[in-house]
Amino acid sequence: MKIPTYKQLFIAGTLVSMLALVACSGAEETTTTQKDQTTETTEKAEVKLKNNISLSVDRGFVRDEVKFDATDLEPNKEVELTWNSIDGKYIVEDLYAVVGPEFTEEEITLTKGKADAEGKWSGSFKVPEGFGGDFTIWVKQDGEKIGQVGYTVDPSFVMEPESGPVGTEITIKMEGLGWSTYMRNWQLTYDNKYTGLVTGISTNGTAEAKIRAAGDVGKHAIRLRTGYLGMQYINYLQSPYPDKPAPDFLFEVTEGVASTIENHVEETPVAADGGVVMPELKNKDKVKVDLSVTEGIVGAPVKLTASNLPAEKEVEFVFNTMRGSRVSGNGFGEETTVLGKAPIDKDGKIEFDFPIPDDLGGIPHRIDLVVDGEVYGQTYLRILPSIVSMEPLSGPVGTKISITIKGGGWTEFDNAYYLTYDNAYTGYLCAFNSAGNLTFDVIATGSTGYHIIDLYPGIYKQEIKDTDMTLIPQLTYSTDHPGSAMPAIRLAFKVTE
Structure with missing residues (x-):
C-alpha cells in the first residue's frame, strides 16, 4: 500500500470538504441515516x-x-x-x-x-x-x-572516531531514522554552523553521514536535529514530538593533520536503489561493442572495440550529450558531437582509441556507431568528477583560492555540488551551463593551519516538497543519494601567518 504524500492528502481533504458541502444541501433525513449506519459500522470495527x-x-x-x-x-x-x-x-x-x-x-x-x-x-x-x-x-x-x-x-546514533587531527573522516552511523514528514530529514551542525542534510530514505532508515574534522585543537560540537524544511528545528522540546532523540556529540581535534587532508575525489559510491536505469542499447543483429573502461575522468584513455560491422566501410563515433540551462529560459536538449571516424576491416572489426571528452558528468553518455547514416551499435560511457587545479595551496587570510573541477552533471540530482568551508555550508555550484566545468574561488579564512573545503552531492530540485531536501549538502550521499552515484570532493588550504 502506497502511503500518501502531504500534497495528496491536501487534495483529498479538499475534495472531501467540497463533497460535504454538496451533501449538506440534500435531505437531512438521508444524511442522518447515513451517519447512523457509519457510526454502527465504525463501532463494529472498533469492537473487532x-x-x-x-x-x-x-x-x-x-x-x-x-x-x-x-x-x-x-x-x-x-x-x-x-x-x-x-x-x-x-x-x-x-x-x-x-x-x-x-x-x-x-x-x-x-x-x-x-x-x-x-x-x-x-x-x-x-x-x-x-x-x-x-x-x-x-x-x-x-x-x-x-x-x-x-x-x-527510536533512532540510534553512533559517531566514529571520537578524536583525530584536522581532516579526519568522521562517520555518524544511524539506524531507525523515520519515514514520516517530521522524522524523515535530519540536519547536522558543526560548532553551531549548518553543515548538511542526513537521510535514510532508500536504505529504510539506516544511514551513514560523513564529514571531516575541522577547527583548532580542542573539542567541537556536532548536533543532529530533525528539520523537514531544510534547517534544524531548534526548540524541539516544544514541538509535537518532544520525546524524540536529539543527539549531541563532541569531537576532539588533536595536533597534526590526517592523511585524508590531501586533495582527492572519493571513490564513487552506490546510488540509491542502484540509480536510474538507462534506456536499453540498440545494436543490430550480432553487432557487439565494448569499451576498455565504462567510466573515467576527463582526458583518460579509452579503447572502443566492435565486431560484426559492415566490412570495409567507415564508421563514425557519435557522442550524445546535453546542452542548455534551467535558468536562462532557453531550455535544454540533446546535442551530438563526433569523436572521430575510422575504417572497418574486412572482418567487420574495428578498434578506436580516444580520450574521455571534456563534458558533463553524472549519468552516462551514449556513443553511437554510425555507418552510412545508420546506427549499427551503441555503448555507454560515464564521466566522473576530477580535480583539475587548485591554486594556491597555502597563503594568509584573504587569499583568493582558485579551483577548477570537471565532470559535474546536468540532472536535478547531479548538476550541482554544495560547498562547505570548515563544515559551514556556504553555497552551491552548477555545472550544466558550463558543460561539466566548475570554476570558482574561495576566500581563505581562519587561524593558521589547515582548513577543509568539501564539495558534497545534493538535490537541486524536487517536485514534491512535503520535506525540502533541495540546495543543501547531502551528508548521506554515500548511501542515500538518488539518480547517480556522485562522490564527495575533498580539498584543503593551509592558512599561513
Whole structure:
C-alpha cells in the first residue's frame, strides 16, 4: 500500500470538504441515516480489534527484544504477530527529474505460535530493522486481525572516531531514522554552523553521514536535529514530538593533520536503489561493442572495440550529450558531437582509441556507431568528477583560492555540488551551463593551519516538497543519494601567518 504524500492528502481533504458541502444541501433525513449506519459500522470495527496485547516495553531500537502477552484469543488455534513495515525509495522521472520520496507499507510477520486452552499466548520478538517511528502490532488468527497495540522505534546514533587531527573522516552511523514528514530529514551542525542534510530514505532508515574534522585543537560540537524544511528545528522540546532523540556529540581535534587532508575525489559510491536505469542499447543483429573502461575522468584513455560491422566501410563515433540551462529560459536538449571516424576491416572489426571528452558528468553518455547514416551499435560511457587545479595551496587570510573541477552533471540530482568551508555550508555550484566545468574561488579564512573545503552531492530540485531536501549538502550521499552515484570532493588550504 502506497502511503500518501502531504500534497495528496491536501487534495483529498479538499475534495472531501467540497463533497460535504454538496451533501449538506440534500435531505437531512438521508444524511442522518447515513451517519447512523457509519457510526454502527465504525463501532463494529472498533469492537473487532481488541486491546489484548501487552508489551514489556512500548518503545526501543531496532533489533531490541520485546516480550509480549496476548489474551482473548481462540483457544488452541494458530496465532501470529504482525507489524506494518515501511519501504522507501526515490522517484525519478525521465532520467533527470526528482519527484521526491515514496513510501510503501507492507504487513510482515514478527512471530508465530499457538494459543493455549485459555486463549492466551506469550513470547518475544525482535524489533525489525528498518525505519523508525510509530508502528502498529497486530495479533491475528485465521488471517483476521483480532487485537492491536502501538510500538515506537527510536533512532540510534553512533559517531566514529571520537578524536583525530584536522581532516579526519568522521562517520555518524544511524539506524531507525523515520519515514514520516517530521522524522524523515535530519540536519547536522558543526560548532553551531549548518553543515548538511542526513537521510535514510532508500536504505529504510539506516544511514551513514560523513564529514571531516575541522577547527583548532580542542573539542567541537556536532548536533543532529530533525528539520523537514531544510534547517534544524531548534526548540524541539516544544514541538509535537518532544520525546524524540536529539543527539549531541563532541569531537576532539588533536595536533597534526590526517592523511585524508590531501586533495582527492572519493571513490564513487552506490546510488540509491542502484540509480536510474538507462534506456536499453540498440545494436543490430550480432553487432557487439565494448569499451576498455565504462567510466573515467576527463582526458583518460579509452579503447572502443566492435565486431560484426559492415566490412570495409567507415564508421563514425557519435557522442550524445546535453546542452542548455534551467535558468536562462532557453531550455535544454540533446546535442551530438563526433569523436572521430575510422575504417572497418574486412572482418567487420574495428578498434578506436580516444580520450574521455571534456563534458558533463553524472549519468552516462551514449556513443553511437554510425555507418552510412545508420546506427549499427551503441555503448555507454560515464564521466566522473576530477580535480583539475587548485591554486594556491597555502597563503594568509584573504587569499583568493582558485579551483577548477570537471565532470559535474546536468540532472536535478547531479548538476550541482554544495560547498562547505570548515563544515559551514556556504553555497552551491552548477555545472550544466558550463558543460561539466566548475570554476570558482574561495576566500581563505581562519587561524593558521589547515582548513577543509568539501564539495558534497545534493538535490537541486524536487517536485514534491512535503520535506525540502533541495540546495543543501547531502551528508548521506554515500548511501542515500538518488539518480547517480556522485562522490564527495575533498580539498584543503593551509592558512599561513
